Amino acid sequence: MGNLLGRRMLLVTGKGGVGKTTVAAALVLAAAADRRRVLCAEVWGDTGGAPHDTPLMRALGAARVSDVPSEVLPGVHGVLLTPTQGHKQFLHQVLPRLLVDAALHAPAIRRFLAAAPAIPEMGLMYQLLDLLRRQDREGRRMYDLCVVDAPATGHALALAQIPAMLLEVIPHGRIGATAREGLGVLTDPASTGAVVVTLPEALPVSETLELCRGLADHRIPLGAVIANRIPEDPLNPSQRAALEGFLKGRSGPGTRLLARAEAAGAALRGLSTLAVPVARVNEEAAVGAALARRVQSALAVQGVLA
């Protein structure tokens, strides 16, 4: 682990429902507090340019975002990554102007591009690279850090897999070149870190171990593993021993929550085989931006960010 905020891009991943978006928001707030110019990006469907009220914006307590970067909090920019915007930018770069206009005005080509093999993925990749490259008037980087709230698909590897997959299928042409550049950024530990979020339960933990293996297979550097929503276990060992002798397997008021806390402990021990330390975030009653701030301070205390 280490120096998370010093990288160029953090890919926050994990199965749906584990609090991935909250962790992404916490990382954004931490980077902003550290006076880094941070861009938070969400992979969004193809709903076009209209501003959206997104999960990440809600977690940040920020306003709407669109597919053009805008300041959503002081020092924080937000953007939606959409395949359309991505391949529009890509085509502008690759083709003579006349052809681009022809391409984007021909309904046949527009419809083909929306569903054609690899194009939507390519669009996301290209948009991300373009944002990372942007510079201001003085030639400084526009964004020090880009935090990506990655989509919660099957293996949560979807975004990370794109360049390698593209290279395998389409090694030539401009797609090939873009994919190679993307792969370079993604596999460089100084540039990229995957932040894997999980819950302290048996199924999510086994999926997290799978995900970490998958990231290693794709040579994506693992930045941190964060176990979220850990329930409090109120008993010390002597209390536990006394209680076990008294209950003898009986259930009653409070025993389900106790069993849940014990199961969480067991699940977390399953993460000990990972090469990186696991940051722990306790279960919190807070919601929205207040929750993101709690997670931010939990991560800061454990030295995950610096």
Place this chain on the structure above:
Amino acid sequence: MSTPGTLRQLLLERRVIVCCGAGGVGKTTTAAALGVAGARLGRRVLVLTIDPARRLAQALGIRENGPAPAPLAADLLAAVGVTPPGELHAWMLNPRVVFENLVARLSPNPEVARRVVSTALFGHLTRLVAGMQEYTAAEALFELSQSGKYDLIILDTPPSRNALDFLEAPGRLSRFLDERILMLFLPERPRFILLRKAAQRVSDVLGRVFGDAFFREMQDFLQVAKGLFAPMRQHADDVRRLLASQEATFLLITTSEAAALNEARFFRAKLQTLKLPFSGFVLNRSWAVSAQAAATWEVPLDAPAALKSALEKLDNLATTERAWAQRDRAFLQELQAELAPGALAAAAPYLVESLDEVKGLGQLAVALVGGA
């Protein structure tokens, strides 16, 4: 709190139950538990799932990349109380296998099928084309529902942030498969001069974007596969009809988080617009059903200090349990109040027991549908 009668009725009467929901709400687990429950009611059930957690697949004895549905092993069936005539089959959908079967069935002869499948593009198509997973899920559902081997198919829809993707992806795909558009990408010259110009422009653009080698590969693929697209669109329509009929129903799996409620409302409205049958919600990981009669533990007079303090802590946890039960009951009522008459809102309890073991699935099945 739950309404076991209604879920039971669905399991007994329908031929297709589609489980939808956002990622992380326990959709696959619920689909598997409903499968167990259906088989316990004596039906021949198939659970179709896409990319389940590996341990859940192991619990069901599902082989990764298996070529076809397989019955659960006898010892697993015994562990969850499934007896004849009940059967439980499961298949982890493999988009590639589904697509190969489809090509084999639709091709005019085996030679065409072989050529389509052996194009380089085909190997990656199911991973690369947007909506392919959703499309193959619908396709597999259609094919297997015609096979006569199953009374009930429970479909666990692909994971996504948006519960609606499953409904919309096949439409997007069939727009892509519109032959009039695909013709522009084929190497043969269209007869009309205007079209010929358009085709030339298209190949200029795509040649630059993809590189000429891949673009030619894509043309090869379209050339051999073009005859398949009309039947594929026909299938998409047939699946749609099956899903819109009274033989099918949609269940929305959700949790008691606020975002889930919004999604549930949105989903219900969308189904209404699409005229698809909606049965109701399964509220997962709910504490609503866990109210305990006794509020506190009685501390034995001779209890040592450690036990006394431990029981105090346990009483605190009990207070939290009650608060959560109240919160989730209120949530369930809110859901029920919003529903059309006759729709169900069932609560699946939060189970500490490990749901990656088949026993846990059996317990969840009992909790959802009743029966010991």
